[in-house]
Amino acid sequence: MRLLRELGIIGLSVSLGLGVGAIITAATGHSVPAVFRELALGAFSDVYRFANTLMRATPILFTSLSFLIAFRAGLFNIGAEGQLFIGGFFAAWAGFTFSLPPVLHLVVCLLFGAAVGGLWGFIPGWLRARRGANEFVTTMMLSYVAILLTQWFVSPGGPFHGGRMAARTVRIESTAELPRLLAGTQLSWGLLIAFIVALLVWYFLFRTPRGYELRAVGQRETAAEYGGVNVARTQILAMVLAGVLAGLGGAAEILGIHRGFTVGFSPGYGWDGIAGGLIARAHPIGAVFAALLMGALRAGGAGVDRAGVAPRDLVEVLQGLVILFVVAPELFRLVGRWRLRRRAHGRAQS
């Protein structure tokens, strides 16, 4: 019932976004049918294009889960992009530094990415829980730190530069590679890992005592405290898990697709996760569908670009519109919630 209604609302929002997009397309002198045809073809027309959609959905699913698990604890993880970068880099580092037997090596690399991502979540979580620092700001700042740090690592002159001109590391050992799921595409086993992780997140949130406590903290801190929940520890846990999820996403992306860390590996997957998590109404299973929608938009956009029927900028406007329309209702709720929290927070400090 509720699911159907939510899906209906989302369908309507997507159509609205596309409708407004169509008007803008026409107004800027481009062919509406051609653009929309390429958009659909780019995402779904054959196995390879659909694989492209799935490939792009994979990291978005990770970052959506990252956003929503923090959100369920009443926290905002705005720094998934940086966690993705730092996780990706250290996965690659473990991939070209260690020599280990095949499966083990891969697992170690994934764990490395997850762990460093987790560290990147732990810091803002700790600052929030123990020092009251606003995680909205700290995750964002740490995100830039991660991006700039990894960029410097791999740029010419940096300690881990391994390309010729390109800013990237050397290639990881083949034992660390996440195999392709479909020959001839870039789709890797990362997708299946993402699905399994989504299920695990669902199980954690709704079927374990810790998940219960995490949700209670997000709903009403004071009531959770009354119910014997250690609020500070739970907030830290939520942020660590958020970092782990995004870091794992970065690792899967690097090990499965690029096979070496390169600075251009994310067109903003971390940011897409915010939209994804909100579209999913912070539900892990909803996030699977949200990520598919976002992946399709990204893949379709690439199709329009390739076909040359409209410039890249217009494609991005189209993507942005759809996301905006889908997220808008949730965004209003979110802003309200945030303002409320700031008010309560200010009160506690005065």
Added chain:
Amino acid sequence: MNERERSVRGEAVRMEGIVKRFPGVTANAGIDLSLNYGEVHGLLGENGAGKTVLMSVLYGLYRPSEGQIYLEGNPVSIDSPAVAIRAGIGMVHQHFMLVPRLTVADNMVVGWETSRGPFLDRKRIRKRIKELSEQYGLEVDPDSAVEELSVGEQQRVEILKALYRGAEVLILDEPTATLPEQEVEAFFTTIRAMRDEGKAMVFITHKLREALTICDRVTVLRKGEKVGTVPTTDATEAQLAEMMVGREVVFEVQRDRVASEGRPLLQVEGLSAVDDRNVPAVEGVDLTVHDHEILGVAGVQGNGQTELVEAICGLRSAVQGHVMLNGEAVTGSSPRKMAEAGLVHIPEDRHRRGLVLNFSVAENAILGRQYEAPFAIGHVGQSKRAIAGYARELVERFSVVVPGVRTPARALSGGNQQRVILARELDRKPKVIVAAQPTRGLDVAGIEFVWEQLLAMRREGAGILLVSMDLDELMTLADRLVVMYQGKLVGEHRPGETDKQQIGLLMLGGAVETS
């Protein structure tokens, strides 16, 4: 406005055949209600009878599934509170909705005046507040922050807010539930002043005596249906009670005098604590609760009881002093440790502490025990079945009115929310119970039930710290009685040996008599 003018203005509101259905419940099943200008109209009924829902329909918070509302004879559709306010309808909720950090004056206009233009004429606002407070005896300082006000003052602000926005019809949902008896009279004076001005008021209460005192007519609801409307001139408490529950009510609590063995269960020594604004709220409190004993703490809300209770239960750090449970020092222990040591806490604020409103009744039933078997399966699992089964058992035993245990706690009526908390906490077989305002918002049967439960716990040996502002409750239950005033405990009394008046005086800071 005199009698004649009042009647000329005639009927303010007529609700006809109001039906409101929620999934699994019909909260209102075809209710008619007529409200006149210059009338105080009581709305009575057991917990969950549909009082709040009916008034929420009038205030535009819910749309009725069926039925029609008329304002001064004209059919209207009230889609939102904004529409209601514009139509001259105001509501003071069971739980206040003020912004604590803002001043009284700012609270008047927030979300209202601010939406009518970018500039505020503060001088004019303040002048208008002054006028209204003088006219109706609603004394408050427009420039003090709401968080610094007592509950009684906050209530005055809520009423002022409604009046400021031009309310001619005023809905008051259990306004006296948070007021100490001594302030009720002043509150009634305000109500009478508003009635004489010709305002129409709906007054929801569980206290029949109050209804008979202040109301002109009362309407009784039962299980979503209207039982009838009667003028108070020829109604009695017994008659109203019978209308409410459908049978005669005998209200009598058996008090046996099982002697305490004098074993101290809860000892508090020199406890001091500060409130959320870091202002000292509890100053050097000593108290001891023994086995088989109920120690009552009387006091007007806002005299440090909240902070005292929280400091005892591990929800607030003590600045000074010790808490001992069963002879062991537990000062500063976490709420979870306290619970494991055998102390349960019935919090005064059910929305802030007692419940996670968006969680289901089942999820709320295990709050505080989420990590215990059989609800938790180690760290890695949760038994939905065990949780639901347990919740169903509690709902049954404490007669909580709820369509199912998967219903969110938010959807329960105020009294039924309180029952969920009581059921959960009392079922833990505690050694020590810290109960703050445990019967607030309960109907007569509910109060009786809770009193019996507390007495049964006492009989079995528990020590109970009962914080209440209801003197009748304290006089009935407590073995010993102390009064809390401005962070300190004053005097100790035995209910049999002191009279209510004397305690009431102490609550208001009257001279401490040495007895």
